[in-house]
Amino acid sequence: MNDISRRSVLLAALGAAGAGALAACASGSGSAPTLVSPSGPAVTAAEKKRAGRGTVRNMNLTAAPAVLDLGGGLTAESWAFSGQTPGGEIRVSAGDTLAAELSNQLPDRTTTSLHWHGIALRNDMDGAPPVTQPAVQAGSTFTYRFITGTPGTYFVHPHIGVQLDRGLYAPLIVEDPDEPLSYDDEWVVVLDDWIDGVTGTPDEVYAELRQGMGAGMHRDGLMPMGATSDLLGGDAGDVKYPYHLVNGRIPAAPVVHRGRPGDRVRLRIINAGGDTAYRVALGGHRMTVTHTDGYPVEHREVDALLIGMGERYDVLVTLGDGVFPLVSLAEGKGAAGMALVRTGAGSAPSPSVRPKELDGKIVTAAQLRATDDVRLTSKKPDRVHRVELTGGMHHYNWAINGVRLDMSDPAAHPLIVEAGERVQLDFVNRSTMWHPMHLHGHTYELGADGPRKDTAIVLPKKTLSVVFDADNPGQWMLHCHNAYHAEAGMMAVLGYRD
Known part of the structure; x- marks a missing residue:
């Protein structure tokens, strides 16, 4: 039995054991505190209070092995939703009910799930086995059904092992029916660090990491000493990825966003990576940060932003005339991803381009402030x-x-x-x-x-x-x-x- 199969069997067993632990906890047996059940009456009551619009959005996500085209003749054998990475964009309006059927067509005995990252939804639809649900078995389906809430930029990914570091992720956009921002166009930008099917698998990387780093700091696939970042306070990460992707493409064959000079574009930037923070800039432009993790902030004009795994930022950019690189610098790792913005004539920049904005005014979350309408009221913590x-x-x-x-x-x-x-x-x-x-x-x-x-x-x-x-x-x-x-x-x- 290969490592992946052994891991799948183990996780299935743990899922069953976890479900038993939850049942014992809910009944108050033993010394553990009695917790709200993920499917209990308190969860049902909270869901009934959500402001649903009555509209149901049905969709299917099929998790299956896929040979992915990363551009430039480079392919990778991985797992993905419906044969592509990122998976197809999911777009709903706030208050819609999302009914998403997950079909697990992964290799035999490989379990999976869908976690709706950033969404405040009912607990039993959160997709975090074995805590909120049993894992979805190979050959089975499970339908996630919940009311979407706060408008914003989110994404969906598995919550099993290190499956996130394969191709199993997709952007989730919850639109505001009363959108206050004014812009001409929108571009969803998904960043990722990539190793699967190229120089190994995430499971193999994890197995190496678990051996400890005392004597092996220079093993293939792992970061050597010296991969550091002042912005991150020192060590930049654990894994040396051969490629960094923007919307599923390598810098040598970048995805291109086409627009017109003067267009005001909303970029929704998602870091779906496994081990990499990105410093992001659009050459020749400044960006105005408007949201982070779905919530509005006081607008702040910057040259670049730092985005960790799981974070999302929305920015507004007024496009110039020409061809411009959107670069996601793998912070401290000496590599980058790239996409292009084209509004006019001109040749594409080199895949190794590093626009000066990357070293300009860089914003982190600590420098941002919530807008008045979403700021929590002042209150002493209970x-x-x-x-x-x-x-x-x-x-x-x-x-x-x-x-x-x-x-x-x-x-x-x-x-x-x-x-x-x-x-x-x-x-x-x-x-x-x-x-x-x-x-x-x-x-x-x-x-x-x-x-x-x-x-x-x-x-x-x-x-x-x-x-x-x-x-x-x-x-x-x-x-x-x-x-x-x-x-x-x-x-x-x-x-x-x-």
């Missing part, structure tokens, strides 16, 4: 959780509060909240690596008046405090969105007390 980010590269033992999540009993050490509370999370990074921390089912506010986000970079040896209102009952994952850190154990369950 509950504070200290969330220590621990572990390191030497033994590859990433954890939260010193505990690696046990997928056979994921709710064994939950972070408890109660409905209606204002909750503060103090992310205390005790490691020498940066971590993009993602909370399912909620958005939090950075600091006193920072942006509303669901994923935020916590720099090494630093503390980041965020607050949110506990208004979506269930059991929710809180984890690092580095695919390899999460799989190694940097995950926890934030659970509502029943």
Whole structure:
């Protein structure tokens, strides 16, 4: 049996064990606190309060092996939705009910799921096995049905192992029926770091990482010492990717967005990568940041932005006349992805181009402020959780509060909240690596008046405090969105007390 098959069998067994653990927890047996069930009456009641429009959007996503054309004659054997990566854009209006059938056509005994990243939805549709649902078995289907809420830029991806680092992802755009922004055109930009089917698989990379880095810092596929970034506070990442993609294409054969000089374009930028933060700039242009993780911010004009895994940014750009490179510099890794904007005559720049804007005014989330209409009201927290980010590269033992999540009993050490509370999370990074921390089912506010986000970079040896209102009952994952850190154990369950 190959590694992937062994891993699939293990995950299926863990899913069944996790379901048993949830049942025991819900019944109040043992010493574990009694948590709201992902499909319980509290979740049903919360869903009934959502402002649905009555419109149902039906769609199908088929997860299956695919030979992907990355451009320039380069192909990769991977897994993808309906044979392409990114998967086809999903676009709905706020308040629509999304009914998405997942068909798992992956290799025998390979389980999967769909996590609707950034969406505050009902808990049993969150797609995080074994906490919110059993994993979807090979040859089976599962229909996700939920009311979409806050307009914004989101994406969908699996929540099983390191499947995120294959081609299984797709943009999800929730449109605002009363859109306040004025623009002429829109361009969804999905960034990714790519290794699958080229120099190995994500499972093989993870197996190497788990061996520890004490004696192997120069193994193929892993980052050597010296891959550092001041913006990220030191170590830039764990994995050396042979390619960085923009909308599924390598820089040598870039995707092209065509427009007219003077057009005002909204770029919706999504980092779907597994281990790479990107510094993004459009050559010859400045960008106005309008949203992050679906929520509006006070507009800020910048040359470039830094976007960690799982983060999304919306920006407005007024196009010039000519051909311009949109470059996603793999922060600290010495490589980049590229796409082109063409509004007129001119030759395409070299795939190795590095526009000066990359070294100009760079914005990070910490420099942004939420707009008044989405800023949380001032309130003393009812509950504070200290969330220590621990572990390191030497033994590859990433954890939260010193505990690696046990997928056979994921709710064994939950972070408890109660409905209606204002909750503060103090992310205390005790490691020498940066971590993009993602909370399912909620958005939090950075600091006193920072942006509303669901994923935020916590720099090494630093503390980041965020607050949110506990208004979506269930059991929710809180984890690092580095695919390899999460799989190694940097995950926890934030659970509502029943």
